[in-house]
Amino acid sequence: MNDSNHDHFKSDRMATWIKSAWLPQHPTAITVWTSVAVVSETVVERIDRSMSFAGYRFTASEALDCPVVANIRQLDDRSFVWRQTGAFIYHFNPEAGGDVIDVLVLCAQIHEVGWSFVVLAALPEHFKKGWTAFVEEANRLDEAYDQHDRVIVIGGRQNSFVPTVDWDEIVLPSALKTDLLNDVDAFFKKGVSIYLKLNLKPFRKLLLAGVPGTGKTMLCNALAKWAISEGYLVIYISSARKTSNEEEYTTSFSKIERALEAAASSSVPTLILLEELDAYLHEDEKALVLNVLDGSEAPLNTKGTLLVSTTNYPEAIDERVLKRPGRLDRVFIIPEVKTDMDAVEMLKRYLGAMWNDEFKQFAHELVGYPGAFIREVAIYALTQVAQDDLPELPPALLEKSFKALKAQIDARDNFLKQRSFGLGDPLRSANGS
Numbered sequence: 001m002n003d004s005n006h007d008h009f010k011s012d013r014m015a016t017w018i019k020s021a022w023l024p025q026h027p028t029a030i031t032v033w034t035s036v037a038v039v040s041e042t043v044v045e046r047i048d049r050s051m052s053f054a055g056y057r058f059t060a061s062e063a064l065d066c067p068v069v070a071n072i073r074q075l076d077d078r079s080f081v082w083r084q085t086g087a088f089i090y091h092f093n094p095e096a097g098g099d100v101i102d103v104l105v106l107c108a109q110i111h112e113v114g115w116s117f118v119v120l121a122a123l124p125e126h127f128k129k130g131w132t133a134f135v136e137e138a139n140r141l142d143e144a145y146d147q148h149d150r151v152i153v154i155g156g157r158q159n160s161f162v163p164t165v166d167w168d169e170i171v172l173p174s175a176l177k178t179d180l181l182n183d184v185d186a187f188f189k190k191g192v193s194i195y196l197k198l199n200l201k202p203f204r205k206l207l208l209a210g211v212p213g214t215g216k217t218m219l220c221n222a223l224a225k226w227a228i229s230e231g232y233l234v235i236y237i238s239s240a241r242k243t244s245n246e247e248e249y250t251t252s253f254s255k256i257e258r259a260l261e262a263a264a265s266s267s268v269p270t271l272i273l274l275e276e277l278d279a280y281l282h283e284d285e286k287a288l289v290l291n292v293l294d295g296s297e298a299p300l301n302t303k304g305t306l307l308v309s310t311t312n313y314p315e316a317i318d319e320r321v322l323k324r325p326g327r328l329d330r331v332f333i334i335p336e337v338k339t340d341m342d343a344v345e346m347l348k349r350y351l352g353a354m355w356n357d358e359f360k361q362f363a364h365e366l367v368g369y370p371g372a373f374i375r376e377v378a379i380y381a382l383t384q385v386a387q388d389d390l391p392e393l394p395p396a397l398l399e400k401s402f403k404a405l406k407a408q409i410d411a412r413d414n415f416l417k418q419r420s421f422g423l424g425d426p427l428r429s430a431n432g433s
Helices: 003-021 041-046 125-143 174-197 216-229 253-265 286-294 340-354 357-361 371-387 395-422 426-430
Strands: 029-033 056-064 072-075 081-094 101-109 117-124 151-154 203-209 233-237 270-274 305-311 330-333
Touching: 003 029, 003 101, 003 117, 029 125, 041 125, 056 125, 081 125, 101 125, 117 125, 125 253, 151 253, 174 203, 174 216, 174 305, 174 330, 203 216, 216 233, 216 270, 216 305, 233 253, 253 270, 253 286, 253 305, 340 357, 340 371, 357 395, 371 395
Parallel strands: 151 233, 203 305, 203 330, 233 270, 270 305
Antiparallel strands: 029 117, 056 081, 072 081, 081 101, 101 117
16 A cells, blocks of 8 residues: 555544544534644643633643554653654633633554654634634744754754864864854844844844865854853754655755744744855745845844854855845855964864874974864874874874875865866767767
8 A cells, every 4th residue: 555545544544533433522523634733742831821712722631542543652852742643632711701622633643654644633613713823823832942952953864963062172263263253142142132223133144164174064063052051042954854755955945944933933042053055045946045144034033043154165155145235244264274373273182192292393284274184184193093002193103194195185186177177078088089
C-alpha cells in the first residue's frame, strides 16, 4: 500500500470512529482537519488561560482511550513532550455563563519514517470561530521560543545544539573583535529603544565576509554562546535538508521566514544566525529575501532582532543587498591572520600542552593564511607526535607539517588555474580533438 492510500485509510478510520463514538452524544458537532500544534504538550501548557477564544476560555485537556489511534509521545531535546498521538478532549468554559464546550482531537502518525501526522477535531458548529482562534494561537506558540539554553535550529536535522566557543577563544585583530561585539551588544542594550522612538522596526542586519577558513562559523558560535549568557534567544538557520525527498531548496526563503516569525513571537531579544547568505539569493526567491532585509516584510519583535549572516563570496551578493542602505547595516571583513602575534595566539590554542616558546620564531610563516589552515597545521603535527609516540612536538615537525599542507594548497591552486586558463576543454584534450 503506498503512502497516500495509507494516509487516506488512516483518516477514514479516525472519521468513522468519531461518527460512531462521539457524534451520537454530540449531535451538533462537525469534524474538521486541524493543526498538529494543538497536540504539542509544550504548546498547550503555554496557552494563556485568561485568553478569550470567541467568548470561551481554554481550561484543560485530557487523554481519552481510542481504539483507532495509539498514544505515543515524542520528546524534544529537553525531554519535554513536543508531539504526541492519541485522542484528547479539550475543555472550554464560557465567559458569560452557559455550558462547557468539549472538543475532541484525534492525532495519528501517517508515515513509518519521520513524524508526519493527520489531526482531526470534532467541535460544535457554533464554536468554529473560537476553535480557529485557538488553533492560530497554538500555531503561533509552536513557532515561538522564549530564552533557551541551547541554539534553536530552523530547517535542520537536529532541533537545537549547545554553542561551545567562548568569545575569548576568538583570535582576530583586537579592534575588529571589539567593534563587532560592541555593535551587537549596543543594539540590544541601547539601539532597540532608539529604533522604536524613530518608529522603526528594531531589526538590525550584519554581514561577516571573508575567504573560507577565516573563522566566521566560529564567530557565530561564540556570538551564540554570548547571547545565551545574556538571556537572549538564539536561532540558527540551517542549510541542511531534513529528508532526501524534501521538495524545497536547501537554502529556501521559508526557513528565513520561519526564523523571523519565531523571533517576532519571542518575549526576549533574538539573535538569528544565517550562514552563506549568498546561497539564498537564487532568482526564484531573491525578491522575497530583499523585502525581508528591507524590513518591510520582516515580522516585528519589540525586544529587538539581530540577523548576523556570513558569506565566503561577497562578490556573489547582489549589489541591491550590499550597496543599498538599510538592507545590510554593517559589513565586517573577517581577514586572514594579519600579525605574528595573532598567529602565535592561534598556535597556542590549537597546540595546547604541546606549545613551545620556540614556535614563536615560526609564527611569521603563518601570517596571511586563514585560521582553518593554522588549525590543520597544528592537528597534522599533533597527529605525527601521536603516531610516533613522541614526548613533545619538535619545531622541525611543526614546520614540516606547514610545508606539507602548503604544498597541497599550491598544487590545488595550480590545478585550478590550469583548468581555468591553460588546458582548455579537458574532454576535447582527452579525445585528442
